[in-house]
Amino acid sequence: MAYAHGITREDVFEAASIIYAGGKNPTQASVRSLLGRGSFSTISKYLSEWRQQQTDAKAIISEEEEMPDEVRSLLKRTYAAIRVQVETAVIGGQVELLEEENEKLRTKVADYEAVKAELAGVRFGYQELMSKVEQLTRENERLVKFSNEEVEALAQERDKLVNEVEQLKAELQKVKEPKARKTRATTRKAVKTEE
Numbered sequence: 001m002a003y004a005h006g007i008t009r010e011d012v013f014e015a016a017s018i019i020y021a022g023g024k025n026p027t028q029a030s031v032r033s034l035l036g037r038g039s040f041s042t043i044s045k046y047l048s049e050w051r052q053q054q055t056d057a058k059a060i061i062s063e064e065e066e067m068p069d070e071v072r073s074l075l076k077r078t079y080a081a082i083r084v085q086v087e088t089a090v091i092g093g094q095v096e097l098l099e100e101e102n103e104k105l106r107t108k109v110a111d112y113e114a115v116k117a118e119l120a121g122v123r124f125g126y127q128e129l130m131s132k133v134e135q136l137t138r139e140n141e142r143l144v145k146f147s148n149e150e151v152e153a154l155a156q157e158r159d160k161l162v163n164e165v166e167q168l169k170a171e172l173q174k175v176k177e178p179k180a181r182k183t184r185a186t187t188r189k190a191v192k193t194e195e
Contacts, residue, residue, distance in 0.1 A: 007038035011093075012046035013053075014086045021083055026050070034090070036097055 015034045016026035024030065028043045035043075 007035055007042055007046075009046045009049065011035055011038070012043055013050050014090050016047060016050045017083065017086045018090055020054070021087070036094070 012031055012035075015031045019026040019030050019034065026047060028040045028047060031043050031047060032038050032040065
């Protein structure tokens with residue numbers, strides 16, 4: 001049975017014969033289910049032809065009483081052989097369909113594996129970036145802490161130096177005052193002596 005997108009008369013006849021041989025009455029749905037494709041209108045048209053052919057065959061078989069045993073036996077053997085060929089063709093066609101579906105699934109699995117590998121690479125890159133971000137965050141926190149400590153230490157040092165400068169100014173003032181008094185006193189004495 002050739003498997004293209006549409007179905008042929010032979011496809012429907014073969015499927016209907018298999019269903020009938022299995023002891024069931026072929027319907028549009030059962031034929032479509034067995035074939036795996038086809039429109040109901042096309043199946044209906046060919047199924048009607050198949051039923052008419054079956055009616056004609058039954059009419060011939062009803063005349064069996066008049067047929068010789070050899071002809072009856074030959075008809076039965078021919079029918080059995082045709083049935084086996086039809087079943088084999090349908091099974092072969094189904095195998096073809098399954099192989100096509102299997103190939104599609106293999107392609108999808110290969111695509112999935114490629115995407116999965118790409119995703120693993122992206123995930124690895126993301127983890128590396130997150131690790132670097134964490135490292136930079138820790139380094140930044142350390143620098144901020146160090147900077148704050150350093151600024152505080154420098155401020156304390158500045159305050160200490162300002163105090164020392166104030167103390168030195170006070171001491172210098174103390175040292176300058178007696179000299180200034182002495183200089184003033186000497187200047188007064190010199191002025192008095194000149195008078």
